[in-house]
Amino acid sequence: VTPERVAIAGLGLIGSSIGAALRRAGSYVSGYDPAAPACEAAESLGHVQSASTDLSAALRGAQLVVLAAPVAAILDLLQPATVAAPGATIMDVGSVKGPVVSHMAELEDAQRCVGGHPIAGKETSGAAHADAALFMGRPFVLTPHETTTPETLETAENLVALLGAKPIVTTAQEHDRVVARTSHLPQVLSSVLASNLLPGDAEYAGSGLLDMTRLALSDPSLWTGILKWNRMNITSELRRAAAQLELLAAQLQRESLPEVFDFMESAQDRARELRREVAA
């Protein structure tokens, strides 16, 4: 089922990509962005049929509103979106779900709100890099709260299907715990590696170093927000990783090589398991 009218609030990489996919599926897609150049880019590239810096104008008549902005902006947009699009399903696609879903639950129109997070992206940003196929085969987490109606969740699941993504329905809390491990810690470790590089190190760069520092290219402002909003889970992941590095340093210093080997071997096992599970 293709929704007739969809509004996308936030015309960056993710919002524009969702717009492009929905247009292709046959929806009329209107876009909102506070920045006029973002509106112009998304409209001229054809990711949305119309775009406006006026939220009410962009959301009017939509059956589905997708909030595709950094978490802080999503929090600001939620209540105005329920007013601008009465009766519409309101879904966000922010990277951290706890604070968004808590805020949704407090709204008068809580029952038509649902959290979402596509596990897809690029280290680039903006409408210019948008891609209707960005979500194909990728996980898309949906986090309803206690009063989200089954119809609201169904509308969100329908959107996930139109994007070609694989839905995972879970709680905001579980989502935030898992992504701290699978997305936010990898981001920080990539940034740690990159931040320590010295002039001349590039001469020695292999494909491993380039792969391991790719995430560090991501937008620091966006990531500061993600780290902030998921700070409880992330600080615990950071401290666990720091303790592991300290332990390994101590083992190496006293040449406890069987312990070092066990660590490297169990990591290899997990890395293989991950690939088997992803392929399955």
Next chain:
Amino acid sequence: VTPERVAIAGLGLIGSSIGAALRRAGSYVSGYDPAAPACEAAESLGHVQSASTDLSAALRGAQLVVLAAPVAAILDLLQPATVAAPGATIMDVGSVKGPVVSHMAELEDAQRCVGGHPIAGKETSGAAHADAALFMGRPFVLTPHETTTPETLETAENLVALLGAKPIVTTAQEHDRVVARTSHLPQVLSSVLASNLLPGDAEYAGSGLLDMTRLALSDPSLWTGILKWNRMNITSELRRAAAQLELLAAQLQRESLPEVFDFMESAQDRARELRREVAA
């Protein structure tokens, strides 16, 4: 200048790949490996013309001997190799250079020994994955010691050119400091990430997580040796990274977001710089 007869001691991924490239260039390549199945694989795949589990037989008559084994095995092979191939240039391609070059310097035939390390590889191992083009365009570090003759270094540089690699001539100490940062720390961080994954996390796996855990697939036994032999440099890198993670956790906990942003931004700058330098 293609050397007429080359012997490769150690017929794993790197040794077999060097063999394959040299054969293609016109050398007669004989191989040694203590494991008969490795000899059979390298020979039947055509990476070497002949292979033997007898070191003296394999090295006899060679003008250039390449020791392509884990560091501990290289240390054991050095002196026997000088005896089995009198007058030949002896070069190793181990991942840590300090202990190898120190051992070379103590040999009677020190002047014809030189350290080497191609910055190339795969997370797989063995002759079956060998590739004559593995070193094309890749850095290849050469670490002569004080008594290495200019002719010995020239022979090594000639090999690097035949492999299509880019030579970097430096000291073993400098090499080991740089690779701790550009190769060994990335390996450990990849293993830390993989080791923390829980069942079910694969559902959430994006391309970032797969990229960041690829190095963790590498041979744990080989890597335990590398971590051991470069432990002085590596423990200091591990402790620096651990301190950075602790600092970031503290900044997040007290919501010092400008500091978090500065860290993420400086990491982005370095990651971009790395790519500019690699492309240049």
